[in-house]
Amino acid sequence: MAGSVGIGGLIIGVSLLVVFSMAVQTMSYQMETSIEVLDAAADPLPSYAIADASLLEGAILSVTVTGTGLGSGVVDGTLVANGGVGLGGFSATFTVSSGEIDTNSVVITSHGSYSTLPTSITVSGQGTLNPAPTFTFTTGNIFYANLTNTGDMTIKTDDVWLFFDGESPTKFSSVHRDGWAQNQATPPFASGNWYVGETVDLILPNPPSLTTRFAVTSEGYIAAEAI
Amino acid sequence: MADGGASTFIMLITGLLISSSVSALLITEWSSTAKVAQVQQRGAQLDSELDIEFAGDPMMVDFDDSTLPETITFYIENSGLHPMDESKMTVVVDGVEPTSVSVSLVGTPTPTSWVPNELAMIVVEYNPASGYSDGDDVALYAIATSEVIGGLSSSASMSIEVRLS
Numbered sequence: 235m236a237g238s239v240g241i242g243g244l245i246i247g248v249s250l251l252v253v254f255s256m257a258v259q260t261m262s263y264q265m266e267t268s269i270e271v272l273d274a275a276a277d278p279l280p281s282y283a284i285a286d287a288s289l290l291e292g293a294i295l296s297v298t299v300t301g302t303g304l305g306s307g308v309v310d311g312t313l314v315a316n317g318g319v320g321l322g323g324f325s326a327t328f329t330v331s332s333g334e335i336d337t338n339s340v341v342i343t344s345h346g347s348y349s350t351l352p353t354s355i356t357v358s359g360q361g362t363l364n365p366a367p368t369f370t371f372t373t374g375n376i377f378y379a380n381l382t383n384t385g386d387m388t389i390k391t392d393d394v395w396l397f398f399d400g401e402s403p404t405k406f407s408s409v410h411r412d413g414w415a416q417n418q419a420t421p422p423f424a425s426g427n428w429y430v431g432e433t434v435d436l437i438l439p440n441p442p443s444l445t446t447r448f449a450v451t452s453e454g455y456i457a458a459e460a461i
Numbered sequence: 462m463a464d465g466g467a468s469t470f471i472m473l474i475t476g477l478l479i480s481s482s483v484s485a486l487l488i489t490e491w492s493s494t495a496k497v498a499q500v501q502q503r504g505a506q507l508d509s510e511l512d513i514e515f516a517g518d519p520m521m522v523d524f525d526d527s528t529l530p531e532t533i534t535f536y537i538e539n540s541g542l543h544p545m546d547e548s549k550m551t552v553v554v555d556g557v558e559p560t561s562v563s564v565s566l567v568g569t570p571t572p573t574s575w576v577p578n579e580l581a582m583i584v585v586e587y588n589p590a591s592g593y594s595d596g597d598d599v600a601l602y603a604i605a606t607s608e609v610i611g612g613l614s615s616s617a618s619m620s621i622e623v624r625l626s
Contacts, residue, residue: 243476247483254487258494393578395538400521400626403536403567403580447518453540454514454619
């Protein structure tokens, strides 16, 4: 009697221990699996593409009206750069108010690119104006790139880094501004959200030293483009 | 008969005592196991929330062999959710430890800790010369340790093949 009770107790005890160890093991597996699933679901990766990237050297970055041409008969028109050698292509518009050029009206529509810089900027196609409107300008390099969010998540531009020839890491949010092409005044910073499918223009006057490649990285995703 | 009843009673009491002891032991062990499992869970969760990634252009990793020590300079992003300890980083190039490695954080103003989405600049030095030259492809491996978070710390690593330029 006593022997059978002891053996029975032993069998039940061993069974309980087996059940206990199986429960612990199952709990451990479930925990690992749930963490992996949660991790995979909660961490989408960014994805984007560089449509184009180019560096214009010897570009006209800004134009300032120093003589308004009051009384010269000047009318709304365009500006032309004189004496430059290279690709050229500078163009800008201005408007006239009360018979003189509005000093805040000059809009650069193309910065151009010159190996030998222009010597002057004058009004185009309005003959000899007297007194002649006068313009001063600054030159430098300007970098253009178009970037598209091709992934399925909104990317924070604060999380995106730009590299120029593999160096000079620059936060995208620190250089991404709205409206460089429409206004000479330094525009405000663009939205920090880069939405799915959105193509953003990066226009960067006087970029870091750059000759070969432009790269964009975020959370291990890398896109690069030859200049 | 009376003897049989007494022995059965003794066996019953003994069985109850043993089963009570085993139950108490199992409950205690289960509690310990649950605590360990909780710590393991937090550790596993922390593991999943730590990550570092190469940042930059893998085709253009700066290599300067103009003077000794030669240097390889590259960048690593903290792409996890917690601060990492940049002072506890190990870097291996082609499976070999370089002469020395220095790590600094990138940004203006310079970050005081390596928080998520910030970069660390890694400068690997060789003296004597490494034998590398521009255009060589090398395998970079780095492992970094996190700051202590909730009493726990873990590590994250990255590896990538890059071209020196």
